[in-house]
Each structure stands twice: as C-alpha cells, then as structure tokens.
Amino acid sequence: MRIFFVALLALVTGCAGQSKTAQQRLAEVKAYRRAQELEQQEKEKKAGPPPANATAAPAPGVAPAGQGAPWMPGAPAGHSAAPPAAAGQPGAPAAATGRPDAPAARSSGAADDQASRGPRAGRVGLGVTLGGATAATGQSLPMSSTLALRGFVSDSVSLAGVAGIGIGTSDSDTEVSLGAGAEVVVFLGDLGENVYPFFVGEAAYHRRSVSASGDGGPSDAGAEDGAASFSSLAAGGGLEYWVAPRLSVNARLMLGGVFGDGGAFVGTFRPGLGVTLFGN
Template structure:
C-alpha cells in the first residue's frame, strides 16, 4: 500500500508527463492514467491476498494479475466543431424596368394629329367638275370629340373655264363605336371660306356641310379615313347658291402625343 501511495503522489505531482515527444498530456489523459494505475494496483493487491490464502507465491500472483488486467482505453478528445462556412451574400439583382404600356388605338383625349386629304371632290352642280386637297391638324379634347383646322386648294372646271381656289376650314367630328376598336364611325360638321377665281375675276365662297365617314387606325399613331358630305355653298356678293354632295378625300392622319 505504501508503494501505491507513493506512485499516486508521483503521478499527481508530475502530471503524468511523457517522453514520447508529444508534449504535456491533457487533464483527461492524466486522469485516465491515474484510474488505470489504481485499478492495476487494486488487482495486484487482491491477487496477493488470494495467493496467501491459497498458499501460493503472492509476487507471482501479482505478476499474473498485471498481465491479465485489461487496460482501460483512453477517452479520445472530442474533435473541435468545424467552423460553419459563411453563407454567400445573395447578389443584388438589378431592378427590371416595367414595360411601357401599349398605346390604345382610336381617339383619346389630348391626341394631336397632322392630317392631309387627297383626291377629294368639290361641291359642284351641273357641268362643273373639281378636285380638292387639304392639309391641317386634328385635336381631340375628349375621348370621342375632335376638332379639325384645315387649309386647302381646289380646282374646278365649268365648261371651258377653269376655276382655282384656296380655302380655310374648321370641322367638328364626333366618334361612335366601342372604345379601343380600330375602325370607328364618325359624324362631322364643317364650314369653310374659300377664295376662288377664273382669269382676272375672283370671289369668296362660304360653305357649310354635314356628313359622316369611317376612320381606321392602322396603328395607335396612324389612321386613314374617308367621308361623304352634303354641303351648301353661297357667294355673299351674288345671288348664287349651290347644294350638293362632295367627298373631302382620302385622309391620312399621323398622331403625336
């Protein structure tokens, strides 16, 4: 027992140093070695007492006990928890610009257009035949009502006499049909003042007309139209009055916002 006490004291003081080249052992390893040493000495002492009782050599029994006592395995150190990899930052996604809404077809408030009409027929009776062309602007001040301002040129012949004229006109168009439809009917009221002349003579002509037609939007900013009007033309300085139908011509309008 004295030997056991001295060994335990030596282990406690030295901390169970080893010379295997691995350096100072951990506290867990030292505690395990002390436990194994205690178990070995207890087994030896028990073998000695048993051998004395049986009449055998106690030293031989102690050696046999040392050879057969299993070694308590060293408790392995708990491995360090590996560092958790940082979650990569989510790359910033550039905001997607919203798509521009498609422009509707047909008349709409605030729509402004540059227009022209060709191959129109003039208001005439009897043997007179004439053609007219105009250029101007159109503006919608509501969803269905637009106003026209036009300047035109007219040519007519009466028998062997040729008549030419310049005119300024204003018109009001009211559109029907379902909103958003490409083909829209319209009703029109118009008035114009013309200066016409033949050779060295010229006169003013006032015309009032009403009628209707169709306008088709090929694209939100482009349309074609045609109409038929019934007009009343008068010469203020003479007793001349003409009533008849005429076609303002095939109109093309380019709209801008």
C-alpha cells in the first residue's frame, strides 16, 4: 500500500512540474510577441505618420485625377510646374510647335523689309524725272521730262542712260527738244528712315526745233533748216526716299549750262521730281 502512495505522489509531482513548464513557455511566447510589437511601434514612430490620402504612387510627371500638376524641384512652394502645352495647341511655345509665333514672324519680316531698301550694288531700275529748266535771264529751256535706265555699280554709285523730251517757250517761239545723255549719282550716306542724300551730275546732247508763232515759220536761231543742236552740263544734289524695297522717289536741284550754235546760257536752274521702279 505504501508503494502505491509513493508512486501516486511521484506521478502528481511530475504532472505538476510539467504543467508549470508549459505556463512558463506560454509566458515567454507572449513576452516575445510583445517585444516585437514594441519594436515595430518604435520603427513607425521614427519613419513618421503616413500621408493622409496615401494611395498608390502616381507615375512620375503625371498629376493625380482632380489635382494640379505635381510639384517639381525648383518651383516655388505652393505652386506646381505646369507641363508644356502640346505642339499645335494654344499656348504652345515656339520650340514645341517648330515655328516662331506671329509677333516674332512679323518682326523678322519687317527687319528683312527694311534691310532690302536703299542703294545696293546690282540693283537695276527704270526711272522717270519730271521738271523744267530756267536760265538765269528768265528764259525757259526745253527740259521737261526724262526717262532713265539706272543701274548700281556699287552700294553708293549708280549710273544711268538718259533719254528725254522737252517743250519750252521763249518769247513768241515754241521749242521742242529731244535729247540723250548719261547721269551719275553718288550717295553720300544714310539720313535714316530710308532717306539718302546724293550728288548728281549729267551730260546730254539735244536736238531741237523752234517754231515762231508770230510769222508761222520755223526759226532755229541761226540754222537754215529750222533745227539746231546743243549740249548741256549740269550738277547738283537731292534726296532719294525708298517707299518700298523696289520703289523710290527723289527730289533734285541742278545747276548748269546750255551750249549751242544759238548761244550759251550759263547758270540754268533745273529742279525735278523723279520716281524709279527697280526690278530686283
């Protein structure tokens, strides 16, 4: 009987020891899990709280739906860098569209237009000059209009072949003159606004016929056939204004003389207005 109680006591004591060991292990497991939770909480505190509307990160450079463009480095705080407008849309920059905007195009065109005006080597044009000639004594000379083919041999010098026709009166005589000659124009600079001063020299040969209104017969101041010839020399200056790249107008004042069989008139006064249309 004693042996039975000893065995039962040993069995109860062993079970109690085993039960106590299981509780200790459970406590250790709980302590380990608590330590892990505390460690995780410490890590979250160091990383900071997550964004209020934290969602899947949008693609770089793409703004979330309903919001403006994302903030870009270098942009001021509170502002977002707007993406460039697509080519061909309003507001697109010149680099995106591949063509300059309208104001730049107009500015460039205006600069090219201004640069193409004025004297330039190689220009060729047809000019008409209207004017008259008066001698120092008050006698009118037949010099009313000329037609000139002008060409620039340099940026400051033009040469012209001149053909003219004139009608003049002297007392009771009517004179009709045909002439041909040459002209040189030397430009002296640029006054601005497409205005250029110039010096002009001209030499011409004329053939004229004179009709006397008093007796109805021709009079040539000494020529038997009613015709006479004379030469003219003149020099002066003026201004030429380029209205357009191929169109110019000029005003001139020339002084000179007329020399012929019927006499010489020195100190002739020749004002004139001209227009030239250039082909290039």
